[in-house]
Amino acid sequence: MEKTANPITLQVEFTTDTKGQPSNVAFLTTWLCDHLMKDPRKEMFVLEGSVRPGVLVLINDADWELEGEEKYELQSGDEIVFVSTLHGG
Amino acid sequence: MDDLTEASNHIHTLRAQIAATETQLGTLKLQLQQAEHPSLPPTTEPLSPPQTGIPAEWTNATLPALQENVQRDIAQRLRQERGLEDAPTIQAASQRRRWPLATHEYSRYGRQLIMPEIGLRGQLHLKNARVLIVGLGGLGCPAAAYLAGAGVGTLGLVDGDTVEESNLHRQLAHATARVGWNKAESAKAYLSSLNGNVRYDVYKCHLRPESAVEYFGDYDVVLDCTDHPTSRYLISDACVLAGKPLVSASALKTEGQLIVLNNPPAPPGDATGGPCYRCIFPKPPPAASVLSCGEGGILGPVVGVMGVLQALEAIKIITAAKPMATDDPVKPTMLMFSAYSNPQFRSVRMRARRAGCAICSSEATLTAQSLTSGSLDYVAFCGAQASVDIVAPEQRVSATTFSRLPMGDNGVLIDVRDETQFGICALRESVNVPWTGSAERWVQSARDVGVDFEDGRQMFTVCRFGNDSQLAARAITETLPSTINGASAKNVRVKHIEGGFEAWRKEVDPTWPDY
Numbered sequence: 001m002e003k004t005a006n007p008i009t010l011q012v013e014f015t016t017d018t019k020g021q022p023s024n025v026a027f028l029t030t031w032l033c034d035h036l037m038k039d040p041r042k043e044m045f046v047l048e049g050s051v052r053p054g055v056l057v058l059i060n061d062a063d064w065e066l067e068g069e070e071k072y073e074l075q076s077g078d079e080i081v082f083v084s085t086l087h088g089g
Numbered sequence: 090m091d092d093l094t095e096a097s098n099h100i101h102t103l104r105a106q107i108a109a110t111e112t113q114l115g116t117l118k119l120q121l122q123q124a125e126h127p128s129l130p131p132t133t134e135p136l137s138p139p140q141t142g143i144p145a146e147w148t149n150a151t152l153p154a155l156q157e158n159v160q161r162d163i164a165q166r167l168r169q170e171r172g173l174e175d176a177p178t179i180q181a182a183s184q185r186r187r188w189p190l191a192t193h194e195y196s197r198y199g200r201q202l203i204m205p206e207i208g209l210r211g212q213l214h215l216k217n218a219r220v221l222i223v224g225l226g227g228l229g230c231p232a233a234a235y236l237a238g239a240g241v242g243t244l245g246l247v248d249g250d251t252v253e254e255s256n257l258h259r260q261l262a263h264a265t266a267r268v269g270w271n272k273a274e275s276a277k278a279y280l281s282s283l284n285g286n287v288r289y290d291v292y293k294c295h296l297r298p299e300s301a302v303e304y305f306g307d308y309d310v311v312l313d314c315t316d317h318p319t320s321r322y323l324i325s326d327a328c329v330l331a332g333k334p335l336v337s338a339s340a341l342k343t344e345g346q347l348i349v350l351n352n353p354p355a356p357p358g359d360a361t362g363g364p365c366y367r368c369i370f371p372k373p374p375p376a377a378s379v380l381s382c383g384e385g386g387i388l389g390p391v392v393g394v395m396g397v398l399q400a401l402e403a404i405k406i407i408t409a410a411k412p413m414a415t416d417d418p419v420k421p422t423m424l425m426f427s428a429y430s431n432p433q434f435r436s437v438r439m440r441a442r443r444a445g446c447a448i449c450s451s452e453a454t455l456t457a458q459s460l461t462s463g464s465l466d467y468v469a470f471c472g473a474q475a476s477v478d479i480v481a482p483e484q485r486v487s488a489t490t491f492s493r494l495p496m497g498d499n500g501v502l503i504d505v506r507d508e509t510q511f512g513i514c515a516l517r518e519s520v521n522v523p524w525t526g527s528a529e530r531w532v533q534s535a536r537d538v539g540v541d542f543e544d545g546r547q548m549f550t551v552c553r554f555g556n557d558s559q560l561a562a563r564a565i566t567e568t569l570p571s572t573i574n575g576a577s578a579k580n581v582r583v584k585h586i587e588g589g590f591e592a593w594r595k596e597v598d599p600t601w602p603d604y
């Protein structure tokens with residue numbers, strides 16, 4: 001998965017899901033926020049429990065809204081990309 | 090016998106070619122005369138029909154098939170308006186009747202004309218097209234150049250900003266000699282020399298909600314080449330209300346994004362239309378997350394690529410063989426460009442229109458009235474980025490005062506800009522500890538490079554504009570008491586330099602690089 005700009009690519013393996021939580025995109029987002037995000041400004045990534053406005057979530061090259069958004073169940077080999085929208089010109 | 094026929098055919102062909110060339114020469118001479126003496130009435134040409142080698146039935150056959158496309162000959166109307174062409178002469182009239190494009194247009198656009206994607210039909214569509222470019226910066230300059238080059242009939246150029254020196258590395262339609270000019274005006278100067286057959290409508294102002302829909306109504310396609318969410322929402326809303334397709338692009342640092350919106354342009358509530366900007370981004374990003382090219386940086390070719398792609402998408406829309414069929418499901422995609430990634434391009438599938446979209450759905454709450462009345466405040470909607478003002482007055486020092494302080498053993502200056510900026514220019518004896526957003530981590534990084542917060546010396550923090558330096562100063566005062574064993578907060582003295590290096594350049598050292 002990547003979070004651009006300054007793409008960071010990570011391979012994440014989930015063996016079994018912990019505490020019976022579904023291993024969906026919502027779980028992945030929280031997990032990333034808790035384990036990998038160094039910037040303390042969590043609101044730059046997650047706001048009110050979901051990915052903040054201005055960050056596009058792509059599931060295998062499709063807007064996550066086409067795939068069920070945060071309820072999408074992760075499959076083996078899925079590519080999840082977090083992209084900041086750009087505004088400069 | 091065969092030889093004789095062949096020779097006779099050859100003679101006939103040569104005669105035809107000579108006649109055609111002479112006709113062309115006559116037209117060129119006339120054009121030259123008109124160009125050299127635009128005020129003079131055209132020379133009277135012989136009234137007899139020009140002699141050509143082309144049979145009359147061929148001449149007449151080309152026209153009906155093209156009739157629908159020559160209804161609006163914008164370029165010709167313009168030449169007449171400018172006095173470059175008066176009442177058409179019989180010869181010119183017959184030329185035009187026979188060929189839908191002017192002689193020089195076949196030569197100018199020949200390389201794209203011979204492509205099946207364009208062809209004569211596509212070129213005529215371009216010639217009749219009116220494209221509005223909002224923003225003549227890094228995106229708008231290349232987009233406008235390629236559209237002018239391709240022979241778009243009318244280009245509307247909207248920009249209220251003036252050309253600055255820091256624009257020139259990427260905004261190539263401007264020029265060193267035109268620094269200080271309005272950008273739309275400067276772009277027109279460049280574009281006119283590139284292709285004088287295009288009509289350029291210059292709007293030396295920022296787009297306003299009150300007039301946007303009316304402006305857009307005059308054009309066929311709109312290009313969003315602006316640089317802020319505020320204008321992006323406004324342009325998208327106005328495109329939906331005016332029923333125009335929108336080619337939107339953006340760029341920052343080494344990355345770019347491109348999406349064609351409201352294509353096909355259907356009225357609000359019609360789900361067969363393409364999604365709008367609000368369908369994709371119903372809520373604006375937090376103001377603090379919005380980086381401009383001035384803050385984040387931009388590589389010229391990166392934004393250039395995106396602008397050129399906008400021109401390409403506009404050409405595709407204008408020259409499309411047929412309007413998008415309404416029963417075809419819309420398949421919007423966003424193209425992402427990342428200069429230093431592999432692959433550099435990624436095309437992602439995007440959603441269709443959003444059922445509850447505030448502007449393009451059947452439940453739309455925003456109307457043309459919301460815009461024209463000025464009741465829709467786009468700046469408030471996107472939120473203004475508050476300037477940082479968090480440190481106590483006694484923790485501030487002006488650049489002037491700082492410059493008069495003795496340094497050396499008495500104080501420590503921590504420059505919190507990133508390494509790249511520090512590498513461009515830095516004060517001697519300053520220590521570089523880039524601000525990373527986390528107080529604890531930043532304090533630790535400072536310790537790692539040998540900053541001793543406990544030695545009782547006066548600390549100073551500085552950055553580019555005086556925002557991050559406040560965050561760093563606060564990090565020191567708020568983090569240290571809890572991390573230093575036995576040392577009290579009073580022992581740690583820190584001030585930030587107000588206005589950062591920008592103030593330093595203005596107040597103290599005018600040679601300081603203004604990057």
Ligand SMILES: [Zn+2]
Nearest residue numbers: 365368446449
């Ligand atoms: Zn919409």
